[in-house]
Amino acid sequence: MGxxxxxxxxxxxxxxxxxxxxxxxxxxxxxxxxxxRRAALGLRRVVEHLPLVAHSPLTRAVQTAAILDAAFPETTARRELAALAPGGDPAAVFRWLAEVSEYPVALVGHEPDLGYWVGQALTGTPVSFLAFRKASICLLEFPDGPAPGAGRLTGHFPPEVLGDLSEVAE
Incomplete structure (x- = not known):
């Protein structure tokens, strides 16, 4: 399950x-x-590890990926993925995910593309229905592998919620 x-x-x-x-x-x-940084620390209360972070080539996405990487010291790799840039090819993201061997994977990108990609992952159609604020994180499960319409929404966190989680004692 991915x-x-x-x-x-x-x-x-x-x-x-x-x-x-x-x-x-x-x-x-x-x-x-x-x-x-607060959101990434809170995310540690939601997922135990994050072996791979893929990001758009734009500077702000690269820097966001580095912040996630720092919050998960066991992250083994960061990858630039051109398909995550504004106007990128959503099918290329699904193809890339199908080749990934270790999950969970983070995809760092931009709106409105991320919203459409999530909609396509959930419904098979590129529709946007989630409010994807900056530093928000959406969790999807792909029980049978990543493909359009094969995803399940398991969480959607604005940065304030994740930030509050970062302050909860373990």
Whole structure:
């Protein structure tokens, strides 16, 4: 059974503060980093380990993946996946997941693409019906392997809920 954590990138700086003024180089803001760190620590109360984090090539997604990686020291790999970039190919994400040997896997990307991908995973049709705020995490199970319409929604957490979980004593 494959568990997939779908993660919207953390809050990023405005475009005019990006090093070259381009969307793809926007960095995670200081506030975004704080919120995502708390959320990632709370996520440890939901999933025990996270061996693989795949991310969009955009700077803010790479930085969000690094924050997840730091919260799960046993993470063995991070992979850049072009299909997670804005306008990426959702079918390529399913194909890539089918080749993964160890779950759970995190996918760090962008809206509206993540919302449509989750809708396709659950219903077979690329529809968006979840509010995917920045630093939100959606948990999907694929009992028979990742494919359109084969997913089951097992959790959807805004960053505040995960942040609160990070403060609960173990």
């Amino acid at each position: 568990q997939v954590l779908v993660v919207r990138h953390a809050i990023a700086e405005p475009r005019d503060q990006a090093p070259d003024g381009r969307d793809r180089t926007r960095r995670v803001s200081d506030r975004g980093e704080r919120v995502m």
